[in-house]
Amino acid sequence: MKKVTFLLVLVLILSLALTACSAPAAEAPAGEEPAAEEPAAETEEVVFGVFEPLTGAYAAGGAMELEGIELAQELYPEVLGMPIRVVVVDNKSDKVESANAATKLVDQEKVNVVLGSWGSSFSMAAGPIVEEAGVPAIGTSCTNPLVTLGNDYYFRVTFIDSFQGVVMANYAYDVLGAEKVVIVQDISNDYAVGLAKFFKDEFVRLTGDEESIMSIANYNTGDQDFSAQLTNIKAMNPDAIFAPGGYSETAMLVKQAKELGLEAPFLGGDAWEAAEFLEIGGDAVNGVVFSTFFDAAAPLTPESEIFINAYREKYGEDPASVTALAYDAYILAIDAIERAGSTDPEAIRDALAETVGFDGAAGVVTLDANGDAIKNAVIKTVENGEFTYLTTISPK
């Protein structure tokens, strides 16, 4: 008897929760009539679904991107006369959770467009789900080519790793004069493995020597101890080390390398740019060089100025690259909705696919046939514990 009562109560609570969720959509027509000059709207509001790693190994990445989206929403709270509601879901730095998060956004929240995520692996996990649901997604800082490849519904405001890998291989070869390089990659991270491959291909092409990549060492996301890999690398005595991976693992990697007396310079990609990289790495990370998207010291468009000023006012410091990209994903979604003149996901998708010369905070966005942005890369280093701008490289 007791059990039956308990079940009954459970069912009641669940059904209450469900009706509570669907209530806003149901009572929409009963509300005030939309103004006459507004286009016929399917709903009263436009919903942007955001999925980001807010906990787990890449929480800092998600937090930085969320800042960009929040800032964009403060500046541009409306589209086509309707308020924009942002729904944020945590993908917990996990591929399976990313798929769950995307499903929640398209099935339960019925979002018009999906934004995110930091981390290519997470975007790739969400890809089939948004495609199936017919909802367009705009990637923020996910740079692995496979995110958009063969997926008509995934776009992104960032360049991809085939470009980033080439940029860093050229830097290693031309600027550092490196002949022999070792790669250390996070084997469980699609972004790192992809970037390592593009770096390797270009570096081998530049040197014309298959042996110029002396070795590829691996680790897993969440590893803390790299002493065995680094001891082996030290014995090889490379000219440089290319180490694509997350900010916290790499900070520890570089720190332990310095402790072992490994003097070769470290090169890497955009995922290093987080305050945590500097805090955890301390003095050890001075001198590392990496490619990224944007620097506040070199604004690229009029929108960059608006973004940088608003960010400085709100947070009192300079924004990170990925914050600018998340901001761009948001304003590109608005731009596409305005060009489509509709909030229908299919119409937004078609408008996104035709994006040409869109002024974003992190540069001008022109989407190619795959939905990837063709834009400049910025090279940065760390000097006295701060990220410092070195140069800008344009795609050839």
Added chain:
Amino acid sequence: MSINTFFQHLSNGLALGSLYALIAIGYTMVYGILRLINFAHGEIFMISTYVVFYGVSMFYLPWWVSILVAILITGLLGIIVERAAYRPLRNSPRISVMISAIGASYLIQNLAIVIFGGRPKSFPIPDYFNTVIQVQGVSVPIVNFFIPVITLVALVVLIYIVEKTKTGMAMRAVSRDYETARLMGISVDNIVSITFGLGSMMAAIGGVMWGLKYPNLIPLIGTMPGLKAFIAAVIGGIGNIKGAVLGGFLLGMTEIMIIASLPDVTGYRDAFAFILLIGILIYKPSGLLGQDIGEKV
């Protein structure tokens, strides 16, 4: 592999192994007395690192005071977890207590995410510990000297407490039979609390050493070290303090040597630890130093 590289690997393995050993001591002690696998051990370990972080960065305590505070708070936390999650289930089937332990572990972990936030923090390291010493071409960060020494001191102190003091005698009595121990006038509740407090303080010392070596703090930091310490304890014979130290050394050394000699399989590093666990459970379930004590009825 040159001789220098080999000794470098040996030194790395020793440092990692003694760190596992340090965490495993607390794990195994609690099991030895209560026959309870305290899955929350890794989370208690994690809390200690955060206490040091906040002690230094928020309350501006001197570094060594923060450590003392962390050890005390963590010991208290262990006692609270025991009161809240294990004591009410003391006469329940062992499986209930184990599930409660897993629950306690997730609760602490998720509370930590809510309270401390998901973004990583950087463990405060005094400059002294950033020194690296060169011995015959082998680079040894100074913290790598401290860890084995502290592990051995902790081992000796705990063995002394368990084997030579009255409290230790009571612990051993409780580990054999609650009821009889109670009839002999031992306060079982107090002994269990002391055991948990001690075990958690060991976790705190392990946490501080871990932070000094790997200064990347996230609320999930305790999970993997907790599991590795559990494996180390099982390898050595769970319940046996000396066995935990031996198991920790073996596990750390094996991990480093496998990566060093077979770089291609590095991605399976954690898998090797678990394979080792399965192997031990199949071929020598009582562990290397464990002896078979008949199940209590």
